[in-house]
Amino acid sequence: MAHKPSCAARIRERAAASSWTVTDTVAEIAACCGVSLLRAHRLARGWTLRQAVAELVQLCERLGLPLPGVDEDQLAAWEKGRRPRVGTVDLLCRLYETNAQGLGVAGDYRAEAGPATAGTARPGIGSLSLPRQVVPVAAPDPFGDLVDTFRRTVEGTLASTTASATQLEVLDEQVMDLRRAYIVSPPTEMLGRLVRILEEVRLLAADRQPATVQSRLSEMIAVLATLVADALMKLGRLDQSRLWYGTARSAADDSGSGDLRARVRVQAAMLPYYYGPLERAVALTREARLLNRGRATVTGAFAAAAEARARARQGDAEGAREAIVQARELFERCPPSDETDAWAFPRRRLLFYLSGAHTALGDLREARRVQQEALALYVGDSGIDPALLALEEAMCLVQERSVTEACELAAHTFLTVPEEYRTEILGVRAQEVIAILPAQVRSSRAVRDLGELLALPTSRM
Structure with a gap:
């Protein structure tokens, strides 16, 4: 029985780490996963069936060749042993830069073998090193033909997308499930689950997507990467956590969402709050508050509460107390948050942060009151x-x-x-x-x- 695509993904990672050639990667996938060479070529590039068909269509458009009329079902049938027509075999050889023998099924378009990399395209994989356009020798107006062909290529690129609405909905559901599971699951268990879904989102984001889809995928990456960073921080793997927080910030910035940009920075401030330097925690929370612009959002309340406890530990009593007041004011103006969602900021989380602030300030009576109220909301946790x-x-x-x-x-x-x-x-x-x-x-x-x-x-x- 053929292995799942995740097995091929692991082989691509090993290929990247060991600088395997594409040919070696294809051979290893075919042998390990029990798939045909044709399918192994696709899996070696990390393409779905839909992506492979889209690449084939774009190749034909670039070369000015007739479209083969291939769909996902036909490609899947060929990968399972049905032989395509000679003309289609020639196109597949061009697509995968090999010959018929290399496909296990006409043309030889092998490029000089170079290292294969996981998740990135080299010439001949994601962007084939082929002539961008072919101008017929006898064309009366080669420049006009070239312009028209290029226009069709651009329009095809703008219209192409590998992420369907259903895929995005399923991914949204999976991300939400992980946000809920994170509340009740230990960090070691969550790391594997988070990374698996993150890889699925990454593969879609690596392809050209419409701006709205790309923004949505970047938001998912920002949330997942933040939770990965948080789990690593709790486990004491500080260097890795710091790098993942950086990835989360890059994804949040790419998404264009001001609220998400602020939220990721508040989360990232936890690392320097617990492990130092405190100046960095204050800077991140302050930056988040500026991005929030004083709006009555849970992110704004979160940023103010996080800044309050960081300033309190730093010895800035005045700044801490000012931030405490703002955190409470903003929180009271926000709708209630879901306590079962790790990305939410419910009352018990507000009290958790205020406990740190009041404890560091030496406001012991208020600290004890906040702690007891918070612990009552964490009953059973x-x-x-x-x-x-x-x-x-x-x-x-x-x-x-x-x-x-x-x-x-x-x-x-x-x-x-x-x-x-x-x-x-x-x-x-x-x-x-x-x-x-x-x-x-x-x-x-x-x-x-x-x-x-x-x-x-x-x-x-």
Whole structure:
């Protein structure tokens, strides 16, 4: 039985990493996936049946050749063993730059073999190194024929799209499913699921699409890349997280959505907020607030709340309190958010951010009130956010000089979080409970016990 296209995608990745030739890539796909050489040529380029037919049509238009009348069903039948006519074999040889033997089924158009790259076209794969136009020798007006042929090519390019409305709807549904799953699933599990859908969106975005479709695909990439970056941050894979946040920002900028551009920057500020430098977190949240332009949106409330806690940790009490007021005002003017959507900003998330701000400011009474209200909204959730709230409660206890109680709460919180959620970000935040303690009490038994617990590998807890 033939393997799924995902198997060929993995082979293309190996081909890119090892600088295989296209011929080697085709041979490996045919052997591993159990498909014909004709189909292996298509899969080696990462084309769907629709994309391959579109490429063939464009090739004929560029060369001034009659259209073969090929559709997806016919191409699929040929890939399964039905032999096309001689003239069509010649076109397929031109399309895949090989000969009939290379297709396993007339013409030889092999280019000099070079490294194959996954997801990118080299001359002869995505953009064939063939004459752009063919002018008949006997044409009475070669320039006029050339202009007309080129006009038809341009119109065909503008009309071409490989993403149907149904495909986009299905992808939208899959992205929404992942946004909901992200709330209740550990980051290690989510990474694989996110990357799989992200690759499907990327393959469509790599082809020429109408502006509205391309913008929609860029929005999907921005959301998925942000969630990937967030999962990597929670796992402590900081360099990878930073790069993915950069990818998310590029996609958001490409989408043209001001709200999305702001939202991705707020999300990206979490990395420097937890791991430093704080100046970067403040800059990103400030930039998001400027992009929001004071509008009453959940993104605006999110940006203000994130800036408030970053400025509070930085020691800018005035700036933090100003941002807290704006966050609350904007949030109250927004419609309620969905608590089951990782891309939403419901009340419990607002309170989570305000807890960080009030704790850092030393507003202990307000911090405790916000923490308790937030934890009540997280009832039944054993994920990372409730644990971070409990650790901020421990920091309040430190400021109240209840050292033993603070360390015991931090240790209890860390131990009771399910192992799949006991990630690097919790360890970093629990270490801060120790870091803010006065030096003279760090030798106490409770502090030593907490430090030893945090030093243990997760599997031994």
